[in-house]
Amino acid sequence: MLVDSHCHIDFEEYSGRIPQILESMARNQVTHALCVCVNLTDFPRVLALAESHIQFFASVGVHPDQTENASPEISDLIERARQPKVVAIGETGLDYYRQSGDLEWQRTRFRTHIRAARECGKPLIIHTRDAGEDTLRVMREERADTIGGVMHCFTETQDVATAAMELNFHISFSGIVTFKNAVAIKEVAKSMPLDRMLIETDSPYLAPMPNRGKTNEPAWVRHVAEEIARLRGISLEAVAEATSANFFRLFAPIIYNKAL
Ligand SMILES: [Zn+2]
Ligand SMILES: [Zn+2]
Numbered sequence: 001m002l003v004d005s006h007c008h009i010d011f012e013e014y015s016g017r018i019p020q021i022l023e024s025m026a027r028n029q030v031t032h033a034l035c036v037c038v039n040l041t042d043f044p045r046v047l048a049l050a051e052s053h054i055q056f057f058a059s060v061g062v063h064p065d066q067t068e069n070a071s072p073e074i075s076d077l078i079e080r081a082r083q084p085k086v087v088a089i090g091e092t093g094l095d096y097y098r099q100s101g102d103l104e105w106q107r108t109r110f111r112t113h114i115r116a117a118r119e120c121g122k123p124l125i126i127h128t129r130d131a132g133e134d135t136l137r138v139m140r141e142e143r144a145d146t147i148g149g150v151m152h153c154f155t156e157t158q159d160v161a162t163a164a165m166e167l168n169f170h171i172s173f174s175g176i177v178t179f180k181n182a183v184a185i186k187e188v189a190k191s192m193p194l195d196r197m198l199i200e201t202d203s204p205y206l207a208p209m210p211n212r213g214k215t216n217e218p219a220w221v222r223h224v225a226e227e228i229a230r231l232r233g234i235s236l237e238a239v240a241e242a243t244s245a246n247f248f249r250l251f252a253p254i255i256y257n258k259a260l
Pocket of ligand 2: 008
């Protein structure tokens with residue numbers, strides 16, 4: 001079995017296509033997918049998907065690229081995180097690639113998410129782009145290690161991966177790891193401990209090879225797993241088993257403990 005730890009299947013491009021998405025997941029042994037919230041306006045849609053399908057989980061958060069949406073209060077996040085199918089806080093973090101100028105508002109918003117996660121006891125989904133050092137600094141200052149979570153769609157250096165793992169975080173690889181020129185990311189995927197690894201699609205973005213350029217979907221997390229298996233010289237089953245167990249241990253400990 002495989003799990004897509006990060007997708008946005010609540011987006012417009014999937015409306016009316018959920019039955020096909022689920023069929024395609026089933027054909028590829030992708031049993032679950034975490035539908036990640038990017039702003040509070042869309043949260044009801046994300047939650048509805050998770051509540052109406054056993055295959056989906058939800059998160060709550062406001063993405064660092066959301067300039068038009070107000071930053072949430074800690075209480076806004078905690079209240080929504082009370083729903084049992086909401087398994088994480090995020091996505092949150094820092095993005096210095098798409099945003100510029102004085103980004104103190106992004107760091108403040110990030111701190112709010114970390115405080116909410118610590119308070120409600122649910123792990124963090126962290127997005128970081130061109131902001132590795134500041135992301136780690138805020139994580140340390142806010143004691144994000146006490147709750148843990150995942151650095152999603154990892155595109156940073158080996159040093160950032162090591163520091164994040166020291167802070168009790170997992171590293172999640174997207175379709176980027178299948179791209180020929182992603183040499184440094186392939187190296188991290190090859191050498192990092194398997195018990196801290198997650199895999200994801202970040203659908204609708206970043207479709208893996210051989211579907212690069214198309215609208216991504218959770219079923220294609222299989223291609224991410226296949227590439228990691230190839231890089232490490234292990235079986236697809238071994239990657240699937242480890243990353244799925246990591247997912248449930250981190251995000252759904254009740255299910256994980258029941259399965260033991
Ligand atoms: Zn992201
Ligand atoms: Zn995302």
